[in-house]
Amino acid sequence: MKNYYLCFDMFSKSCEYGLRAIIYIARQSYTNQKVGMSDVADAIDSPKAFTSKILRQLTKSGLVKSVKGPYGGFEIEHDKLAEIKLSQVVELFDGEDVYVGCGLGLSKCDYKHPCPLHHKFIQIRKDLQQMLENTNLLELVESSKENLSWLNRKAISSMSTE
Numbered sequence: 001m002k003n004y005y006l007c008f009d010m011f012s013k014s015c016e017y018g019l020r021a022i023i024y025i026a027r028q029s030y031t032n033q034k035v036g037m038s039d040v041a042d043a044i045d046s047p048k049a050f051t052s053k054i055l056r057q058l059t060k061s062g063l064v065k066s067v068k069g070p071y072g073g074f075e076i077e078h079d080k081l082a083e084i085k086l087s088q089v090v091e092l093f094d095g096e097d098v099y100v101g102c103g104l105g106l107s108k109c110d111y112k113h114p115c116p117l118h119h120k121f122i123q124i125r126k127d128l129q130q131m132l133e134n135t136n137l138l139e140l141v142e143s144s145k146e147n148l149s150w151l152n153r154k155a156i157s158s159m160s161t162e
Contacts, residue, residue: 011094011098012093012094015090015094017050017051018058019089021044021046021054023137023141024040025040025058025074026084027141028075029075029077030078033073033075034072034073034075036074037055040055040074057093061092063088081141082138084136085132086135086136086140087132098128099128102115104116
């Protein structure tokens with residue numbers, strides 16, 4: 001039996017990978033480990049060059065710390081795990097557009113000229129914003145202590161076909 005998914009791409013690819021990368025780094029930091037760029041790319045199934053750009057943005061924003069040297073890598077300080085909200089990552093990569101954009105991705109959709117989903121999507125966007133603003137990295141790390149394979153789309157695809 002096939003699984004069918006209805007998915008409106010609310011986040012850009014950069015944002016999706018940024019979220020997955022920061023969650024992976026947070027999990028490793030929780031156990032006092034730093035991770036290299038290649039480790040992150042492999043864990044989230046992302047091209048290395050793309051992952052490097054994502055990590056640069058996360059580092060430049062101050063959400064992730066980059067440590068140079070033989071014992072270096074990317075990490076998030078323990079006290080920041082509870083402070084960093086998913087909304088900060090979304091805003092870094094996608095700005096506020098995710099909270100105001102059209103659910104169908106139309107450029108000419110607003111309250112004066114709404115698409116068929118416009119009014120229904122208002123509550124979805126509000127709920128999304130509230131969830132992102134109220135979810136921190138520590139919550140995600142503690143709720144997924146055992147396994148982070150869901151961060152890798154290949155792993156998810158193989159699990160859904162079993």
